[in-house]
Amino acid sequence: MPMKIGERSFESRVNKGLDDSYMRETVREAQGRLHTNKAKAEEDLGQWEEWRTLSEEIRSHTLENLDFYLEQLSENVVKNGGHVFFAQTAEEANEYVKEVAAKKEANKIIKSKSMVTEEISMNDALERAGCEVIESDLGEYILQIDDHDPPSHIVAPALHKNKEQIRETFERLKGYDKTSKPEELTQFAREQLRQEFLEADIGITGCNFAVAESGSVALVTNEGNARLATTIPKTQISVMGMERIVPTWEELDVLVSMLCRSAVGQKLTSYVTGLSGPREEGDLDGPEEFHLVIVDNGRSNILGTAFQSALHCIRCAACINVCPIYRHVGGHSYGSIYPGPIGAVLSPLLEGYEDHKDLPYASSLCAACTDACPVKIPLHELLIEHRKVIAEKEKKTSIGERYAMKGFGLAASSPGLFQMAAKTAPYMLSPFSKDGFIEKGPGPLSGWTDVRSFPAPEKERFRDWFKNRKKEDS
Amino acid sequence: MKVSLFITCLGDVFYPGVGKDMVELLERHGCEIDFPENQTCCGQPAYNSGYHKDTKKAAKHMINTFEHANAVVTPSGSCAAMLKEYPQLLEDEPKWKEKAEALAEKTYELTQFLYRVLHVTNTGAFLEAKATYHTSCHMTRLLGEKEAPFQLLSNVKGLQLKDLPNKQNCCGFGGTFAVKMTSISEQMVDEKVNHVEETEADILIGADSGCLMNIGGRMNRKNKPIKVMHIAQVLNSREA
Incomplete structure (x- = not known):
């Protein structure tokens, strides 16, 4: 089960979370900071509610016409000289990426942050095939060297660790000998990673949005690591959930603004990158080969149901950053790589109720998530919808x-x-x-x-x- | 103006004083109070637990009970929001949906009714105290009423209102959540109690008895000397 984390029961995970005072303190601090920053970013933009309505319309229009835009995207990627692979399942996606790696005789793969590759356990599949996979997002890098600790937040994956714990991890596993100052820790990680970038045969990225009209992949980062991962290695593979698509650059403009403001309270992140296929004649850099892997993995089953709006999600984590449950139990308590309100909605949809049946109840239905969502997903209503399915359709309640x-x-x-x-x-x-x-x-x-x-x-x-x-x- | 009172389960059995203050308050502002005896529950416990077939029975009964009313007023933002959920609940039954829409349209939470329908900003209340106000989630987010309680409280003579830190966070009630996810709920209510204490208020005011029962119950358990008052009681307070 790729999305699921560990075998412990929900109750024992929650108790562990509640006992972790370090985690709870970092989460409280982060929620406070992000709440203030987002509020300011909303105010700076002005007419936030209208922007939300527009964003919802963009997402819902795209989802209603998903087949059309996927075809357009795929045609344009090919036109640009890239390859497209539609993966119905996690296994199919991983098989394809492994095949590309084998063909390229790749030993080292550098990655920028991607939740969908977490969802399908791509690293694990590649490692089992003998590749060395290196995460280059700072948060993901910390987790990877700390014995593959799973992410606890979809934007800030290492949110559950404080800087002292990170210093200790670097010291224990990488011979770090400086202080827990974030600048020094980051400098150290950069030094470690620079060589990896230079040696990597393949760069794998996620995809914040794919632009159908031009066959492009847009990446949003604050560290610039996605740019290195897509310029130095000779082969680039981008992996996207099939719903992460916008019709044109105009809609991309709106959604990137909403994503950055909602996620971290920035107008724009430090780097917003648009990539359209492999290097062309006259280009100074860029990969020689480009592959776009479009992952379904259960998403088609959500289309046309009462849960369709869950696919509007742009993975900004605004719902997580305001959730009073997440605040106290932390991300790992959800037992899925997608935590918080959106995780409680998505995990049972993508992976079934069996492993995630407690999640829809891990909410006081306070609707802070619904209020915070930049694309107006009625998250608390979808949690009630899950409860309805569990109670009336599956008849799984006592x-x-x-x-x-x-x-x-x-x-x-x-x-x-x-x-x-x-x-x-x-x-x-x-x-x-x-x-x-x-x-x-x-x-x-x-x-x-x-x-x-x-x-x-x-x-x-x-x-x-x-x-x-x-x-x-x- | 004739006003039909929806007292809510908690209001009827556990906090009848809130209803009494509400009746006096509305009468003083020229309302004639009607209390339909057949009223039961808004159905929220079943609705939020996912039992929507059972909720529909409650909803239809409530729709019939209040069909004659000009305006339905209730001392709970959460129960008012539930009545406004009926049209969506009964979406597949056009005839009922229409009736549900009529009920939703004439339903108000108490402070909302005073402020937005009767245009009252000063109830003539007097209460010499330092207090803080808990903004309940359903009232602010589902009902969208963020202003009325503050407008009305700001004109209570003698009342010093302190801002509650992190007021946007849920108190941990959430209906069945409080008994199903006790350990999480406990942490949430503890944080809320800490914030209430930080304000150094003598009184915690709220417009939803569910939240007040939760925060008040925790404060009682921890022997905190902070009094809990429903906003109807505050707005109906008089000079001794």
């Missing part, structure tokens, strides 16, 4: 809960029954009440009272008070 909800539906539609329940509540709960509060509740209430006091019901319900008052008046 029998007790199903009966309780049936009873609820019955009572809420028959006032007599409902009032009887409300009337008896004070009597049922009176043995547990003390000074207006219940300290230790029975049955399902214990989940509440383990943490909080529960109010004891009042002797006189509102409706009785109202009735008596009316009587007195007349």
